[in-house]
């Protein structure tokens with residue numbers, strides 16, 4: 001009875017909060033170019049079916065994350081109404097070899113609470129000195145007649161996995177499924193519950209679990225699993241999620257942003273993690289866009305949390321020994337990501353408040369020994385994939401690798417220290433991480449202190465502080 005009452009009270013609170021919420025505006029556009037230049041073109045403006053899920057008291061993003069920044073300003077006065085940092089798949093693709101040879105276009109969207117007046121929507125881009133400049137401005141009147149206000153009925157209904165309160169007061173995480181057939185829907189719900197439960201067992205999500213709502217939504221597909229072209233597997237899936245992005249066999253993304261947004265808009269959401277119904281190791285994550293994880297893999301827990309770290313908080317990869325599709329940035333500019341640094345000036349280290357007196361910068365770790373082992377391990381990993389061996393052999397290799405690293409690091413003086421450990425951000429030299437280990441470095445179970453704080457700042461941006469009663 002008490003439970004029923006509190007659920008009813010929660011529903012009432014949710015209804016009243018949403019009654020005051022503005023509509024959600026989405027601007028769809030094309031972002032195209034190559035290694036040398038980029039262009040933007042407006043496609044359409046829509047009013048999404050659900051009200052704005054964010055807190056109106058948190059319209060400005062001061063976390064300084066992302067390659068890009070969205071600014072919505074009053075068209076007349078220029079007053080800033082809304083801002084958010086984000087990164088794009090185009091931005092990643094531009095650093096691949098292909099971008100030196102061909103131009104490609106990517107569909108992108110930005111969303112913001114519906115303004116009462118005409119606005120200018122600006123996209124800014126960061127340069128190597130970490131200064132932003134405007135790369136695109138478009139005038140938008142969200143009451144204009146060409147704005148799309150009616151949408152087809154939702155192709156599926158969101159399942160509430162964890163509802164802590166009204167959407168504007170909470171971080172709304174949407175778990176989308178791709179490659180799940182109608183018969184797989186029970187499995188999808190179980191996967192969404194299992195993996196989100198795991199997320200909330202990892203700090204700082206654990207301590208902040210009540211700041212989150214989690215929804216799950218999947219549009220059934222004809223076949224189980226998503227495309228993996230490198231093994232000849234081609235499936236039409238609802239979100240277009242696929243392996244082998246940019247030629248990297250374990251990189252899983254969708255490049256079909258319109259399909260993604262048209263499905264996602266049927267649930268309240270600020271963040272998206274896509275579960276693919278596959279057993280093969282793989283995932284991906286783009287800050288402010290979405291992350292992905294192979295739900296059926298033995299390492300799905302790790303994939304879910306690690307990739308969410310990229311998407312949710314803009315955390316950089318702290319590893320550097322696995323092959324990636326990206327070319328190195330010239331001159332090692334200081335990364336904007338909070339958890340890696342070029343260490344130009346150790347006295348200005350961005351996490352220096354956590355460094356204990358007496359910890360040397362850079363900080364010693366068994367780098368050569370680790371790299372020697374890593375080279376052998378990467379060879380075995382590539383050989384397993386080349387021979388298309390069963391996934392259980394890959395899972396076993398990952399386990400062996402983790403055990404080896406744990407043993408090697410456990411003997412080190414600085415195993416629990418916060419310092420500056422060389423090797424991070426895909427580079428063996430010139431970039432540093434804050435601790436020897438982190439879930440952004442290897443398949444260990446915890447975020448380092450710096451990542452932990454980086455995540456906390458984003459939770460604070462989306463979850464309103466508890467209201468005084």
Ligand SMILES: [Zn+2]
Nearest residue numbers: 438440448451
């Ligand atoms: Zn970290």
